[in-house]
Amino acid sequence: MSSTSILDRIVATKRDEVKAASGRLAEYRDMTRQVPAPRGFAAALTHPSHVRLLAEVKRRSPSAGDIRPGADPAAIARDYAAGGAAALSVLTDRDYFGGGMDALHAVRAAVDLPLIRKDFVIHPVQVWEARAAGADAVLLIVRILDPSQLAELHALIRETGMDALVEAHTEAELEVALAAGATLVGVNNRDLDTFATDLELSIRLAPRLPESVTYVAESGIRTAADVDRLGAAGVNAILVGESLMRQPDVRAAAAALVERSRAPGMRPA
């Protein structure tokens, strides 16, 4: 029996979205002249001895269902900023994650932190659309791109002045990310085909990362003890969505992780 994975379905949806939007590429490119230059996203996630929090606005996911239905992205973003997040991730996929470009625009207007457009990016129009909305970085997922697409999109993101967060889920994908020249790399602890999450993955792969690369551990991060383990492994930043979005007091929850991530000796010298 063959089954279509959720990731395949999401990418099929993206192909439709991109087809509908591709005629607006020039319009988005023109709009980028009116928006402020990108803020340093990777720089905000890099500190010699602290772990930095990249906090995600995430209302829903295919694995968890509703996480915080009806959440106001701008209000969540302000709470994350007040809690000490270094940068924010905004899911712009509508059908599977309950996000949207409207959420990215709203968050851009609400906070000054660097922002990443979190989506399943497969086409240049999505990069220009992100920059036109004031994004400072764009996610690229190795698993859904062939090497020439990855190279093309990576180069385009850098040309716009944004940073690319290149996401891997296996050692082989990590090698592809590094070979593409990525200087900001994420290891997603969640398998996008099965949704199984294993925090150990980003710890196991940490030694593969050169010192010059900013390393982000992604998904399934909940507790101060998780931050300790990831910090000891040398990660620069943690990408956290669901566990923060589920808290009644989002600001306090973010602040608790941030406090831990600044503890002395958090990252090995």
Ligand SMILES: O=P(O)(O)OC[C@@H](O)[C@@H](O)c1c[nH]c2ccccc12
């Ligand atoms: O909600 P979590 O488990 O804290 O995970 C956040 C983030 O890592 C996750 O949303 C994510 C990482 N890579 C992605 C790619 C597409 C969609 C979502 C993701």
